[in-house]
Amino acid sequence: MAGTTSRLEADFFKRDVLEVAPDLLGKLLVRRLDDGRMVFARITEVEAYRGTEDLACHASRGLTPRTEVMFGPGGYLYVYLIYGMYWMLNFVTGEKDIPQAVLIRGTDAVNGPGRLTRYFDIGGDFYGECLWNSQRLWLEDLRQQVRIETGPRIGVEYAGEYWASRPWRFLASPDA
DNA sequence: TCAGTGATTAGG
DNA sequence: CTAATCACTGAG
Numbered sequence: 342m343a344g345t346t347s348r349l350e351a352d353f354f355k356r357d358v359l360e361v362a363p364d365l366l367g368k369l370l371v372r373r374l375d376d377g378r379m380v381f382a383r384i385t386e387v388e389a390y391r392g393t394e395d396l397a398c399h400a401s402r403g404l405t406p407r408t409e410v411m412f413g414p415g416g417y418l419y420v421y422l423i424y425g426m427y428w429m430l431n432f433v434t435g436e437k438d439i440p441q442a443v444l445i446r447g448t449d450a451v452n453g454p455g456r457l458t459r460y461f462d463i464g465g466d467f468y469g470e471c472l473w474n475s476q477r478l479w480l481e482d483l484r485q486q487v488r489i490e491t492g493p494r495i496g497v498e499y500a501g502e503y504w505a506s507r508p509w510r511f512l513a514s515p516d517a
Numbered sequence: 518t519c520a521g522t523g524a525t526t527a528g529g
Numbered sequence: 530c531t532a533a534t535c536a537c538t539g540a541g
Contacts, residue, residue: 388536397536407525425522427537444536455537465524496536 349480350473354415358434358441359509361415362389365432365443366513367487368480372461375477380461383483386447388494389509390431392439397500397507400440410469411440418470418478420463427455428464432472446495446510488514 349368354361365384372380390398399421400408410419411433419431419442431442444454451460458464463478472479491508498505 390536399536402526405526421536422522422524423535424537425524425535427522429536431536446536453538494536499535 346481346483348473349482351414351416353480354432354434354472355436356415356434358389358391358443361432361434362387362443362509363489363511365445365480366489366511367483367485369483370445370448370461371479371481372463373477374462382448382450382457382460383513384445384447385449385513386445386452387511388444388446389511390442390444391509392441395500395507396504397494397497398440398442408440411442413437415441416472418467418472420458420465420468422465423455428458429454430458430461430463430467447512488516490514
């Protein structure tokens with residue numbers, strides 16, 4: 342029914358990252374702050390990182406303390422610090438032992454992965470958080486149709502031309 | 518165009 | 530232990 346929403350559950354995330362990533366566009370990211378205030382935004386831009394063979398994916402260098410959560414089942418948060426300043430928000434997807442994640446790059450409220458975590462007050466303490474039963478961060482399906490564009494991922498030239506050119510960046514088109 | 522910033526990782 | 534690297538941002 343129009344106007345209804347529902348929280349995204351485990352099954353949504355336990356699919357291949359190339360299915361989950363575009364499906365995240367238009368979904369509502371919901372954050373309940375410690376003081377009870379709520380922060381919302383619709384997801385408008387994401388990137389897929391897919392398995393040990395993907396040289397742009399942190400898991401391509403094996404299981405380490407940082408990448409451990411990616412080797413578990415989908416539905417959990419992979420959060421890490423970059424350039425000593427910015428927390429990156431990722432959702433783990435797929436099956437256990439097949440490391441995949443979606444980087445949340447932009448929303449209709451704030452763009453840029455580092456600015457987004459600041460806006461939502463998300464830091465390293467969210468590493469490993471479960472998205473389907475968290476009381477402080479979750480996703481809701483607004484059941485809105487979204488037009489999708491694709492392009493190469495940002496800032497992964499180091500992975501070589503093949504992986505840097507995969508069209509695994511997904512954006513919600515402005516007109517739809 | 519480029520510095521800031523510090524965790525993470527591989528390598529002695 | 531050291532040192533390079535980094536899925537970024539904002540100032541100029």
